[in-house]
Amino acid sequence: MSYFTSPEFLRVLVLGLITSLHMTWRRLVNQLVPVPYLDEFFHVPQAQAYWLGKWTQWDPKITTPPGLYIFSYMVNSVRDFVSLDFKPSLNEWRSTNVLLLYMLLVALYILTAVERKTVSHESILQREFSIILFPLIFFFSALYYTDLFSVFTVVLAQIFWSAGTSAKGSSKFLYQALHLAAGLVSLATRQTNIFWVAVYLGGLQVLESVRREIGVEKLHDPPVSEAYFEDVPTTSISLGQSAFILVPRLLLDLWPQLSLLGAFAGFVAWNGGVVLGDKDNHIATLHLPQMLYIWPLIVFFSWPVLLPQFVHLPTFRQRLPRLSTTLVILTLMLVTVNLNTIIHPFTLADNRHYTFYVFRILRQHWLLKYVAVPVYYVCACLVLGALGGPTTEPRRPHQSPSRVLYGDETVRVSWVLVWFVTTSLSLVSAPLVEPRYFLIPWLTWRMAVPEYIPQSSNEESKAVSEKKSSSGHGPLAPRSPTSLQAILRVAASYSNAIELTWYAMINLVTCYVFLYRGFEWPQEPGSVQRFMW
Numbered sequence: 001m002s003y004f005t006s007p008e009f010l011r012v013l014v015l016g017l018i019t020s021l022h023m024t025w026r027r028l029v030n031q032l033v034p035v036p037y038l039d040e041f042f043h044v045p046q047a048q049a050y051w052l053g054k055w056t057q058w059d060p061k062i063t064t065p066p067g068l069y070i071f072s073y074m075v076n077s078v079r080d081f082v083s084l085d086f087k088p089s090l091n092e093w094r095s096t097n098v099l100l101l102y103m104l105l106v107a108l109y110i111l112t113a114v115e116r117k118t119v120s121h122e123s124i125l126q127r128e129f130s131i132i133l134f135p136l137i138f139f140f141s142a143l144y145y146t147d148l149f150s151v152f153t154v155v156l157a158q159i160f161w162s163a164g165t166s167a168k169g170s171s172k173f174l175y176q177a178l179h180l181a182a183g184l185v186s187l188a189t190r191q192t193n194i195f196w197v198a199v200y201l202g203g204l205q206v207l208e209s210v211r212r213e214i215g216v217e218k219l220h221d222p223p224v225s226e227a228y229f230e231d232v233p234t235t236s237i238s239l240g241q242s243a244f245i246l247v248p249r250l251l252l253d254l255w256p257q258l259s260l261l262g263a264f265a266g267f268v269a270w271n272g273g274v275v276l277g278d279k280d281n282h283i284a285t286l287h288l289p290q291m292l293y294i295w296p297l298i299v300f301f302s303w304p305v306l307l308p309q310f311v312h313l314p315t316f317r318q319r320l321p322r323l324s325t326t327l328v329i330l331t332l333m334l335v336t337v338n339l340n341t342i343i344h345p346f347t348l349a350d351n352r353h354y355t356f357y358v359f360r361i362l363r364q365h366w367l368l369k370y371v372a373v374p375v376y377y378v379c380a381c382l383v384l385g386a387l388g389g390p391t392t393e394p395r396r397p398h399q400s401p402s403r404v405l406y407g408d409e410t411v412r413v414s415w416v417l418v419w420f421v422t423t424s425l426s427l428v429s430a431p432l433v434e435p436r437y438f439l440i441p442w443l444t445w446r447m448a449v450p451e452y453i454p455q456s457s458n459e460e461s462k463a464v465s466e467k468k469s470s471s472g473h474g475p476l477a478p479r480s481p482t483s484l485q486a487i488l489r490v491a492a493s494y495s496n497a498i499e500l501t502w503y504a505m506i507n508l509v510t511c512y513v514f515l516y517r518g519f520e521w522p523q524e525p526g527s528v529q530r531f532m533w
Contacts, residue, residue, distance in 0.1 A: 043062070224413060285429065314489070
């Protein structure tokens with residue numbers, strides 16, 4: 001194989017293309033939007049105040065802690081050290097997120113290595129490329145928003161937690177201390193990160209400790225691909241009983257997460273609430289439909305990731321929930337929509353955000369919000385089903401069982417429980433629906449979905465030969481798959497490329513609309529308003 005056709009070289013080309021697109025986006029934003037826009041109107045002056053040494057100055061309209069401003073101060077201080085007469089402008093503050101995009105890319109690679117996830121070294125389009133091109137990450141990387149730093153700190157905390165699970169002695173304590181430090185930085189960026197650096201990683205730590213002390217085989221914790229709805233409460237009870245007898249050990253293993261929870265509780269007591277400023281418009285409210293909206297959002301963005309479920313349709317049909325389960329969940333969803341649908345005034349008042357138009361459609365007729373319920377359910381089944389990995393033809397008794405790997409283990413019901421609980425806690429208290437709120441839930445889900453590695457032609461031939469010999473009809477060829485099945489199989493084998501292309505198309509449209517399809521409000525003539533997430 002020539003070096004110029006090797007996967008390593010082609011990966012460099014793909015990353016170069018992504019970098020070129022990103023730098024073009026950044027340059028155009030700075031050229032066409034030379035003044036702070038929307039939330040930048042609050043973030044930039046606050047960062048500028050810190051740069052001028054006004055550490056006690058605070059804009060009461062800002063609701064999140066100052067982590068990003070302090071990080072930006074540190075980055076620009078380095079630039080000030082090597083440059084004469086350095087004066088940060090809007091461009092320099094925005095460049096913080098440019099740096100963070102590539103720091104996030106490196107962190108994702110490290111996380112994959114530390115967790116020893118199964119990846120194809122022959123794969124050119126690795127999932128890290130798709131993540132940094134994900135529209136909500138790519139779009140805000142050119143603006144001075146807090147999202148990239150928030151995501152980066154959560155990934156950093158997970159790196160240290162994961163490294164600590166396999167370490168011992170003083171090394172383990174060091175990684176736990178680093179996890180605590182990264183978690184505190186994450187909390188200083190966004191308050192809701194407490195659910196990801198403490199609750200989510202704490203839940204994973206409980207699973208890790210219980211499996212290590214009790215053994216996976218003694219727990220009721222089936223793989224997602226083999227689970228039914230009733231396995232959810234059974235797994236919860238099994239884990240609860242096992243964890244109860246290990247409480248002293250768990251307290252030792254969970255000290256970083258418990259310390260983070262304690263620090264967060266202290267902040268809430270000192271601040272008189274979770275939100276720093278503008279408390280009147282950001283009141284915590286029970287908003288259960290948030291856990292309905294997340295499923296179509298993930299499907300919209302990540303439908304290519306779902307394609308490997310359809311590699312073998314008979315197996316896919318076996319994974320679908322039972323009718324009784326479907327009826328129960330649909331009923332609960334309908335009740336939730338009927339009793340707890342909340343539409344924040346900001347959503348209806350600001351036509352610059354895409355959510356404004358989504359909810360305008362849902363409000364055109366009172367029945368539409370109920371018609372959407374089956375869509376929520378189907379999307380949820382597909383999103384959770386993707387964690388079971390690609391469907392495969394059932395193995396014969398004499399063959400070894402197949403396993404879909406996530407690190408060293410299959411994705412099990414227990415992980416879904418931890419992820420679902422954490423996602424619920426982080427979303428259901430927010431009355432405002434913003435796509436950015438779903439960013440970390442999407443990221444943790446995306447990193448957990450097993451990578452689909454198509455069989456090579458030699459493996460397929462071997463599988464066909466085994467099928468012939470086991471059936472006793474060697475001369476007869478097996479029944480060829482249907483045209484639909486063949487199309488789905490080919491589409492699944494190119495799911496990474498389709499995902500990357502899909503994200504590039506979304507970015508092309510949304511970035512173009514933001515830059516070149518501005519409009520004016522009658523009450524603010526001369527001020528350009530721009531569409532954005």
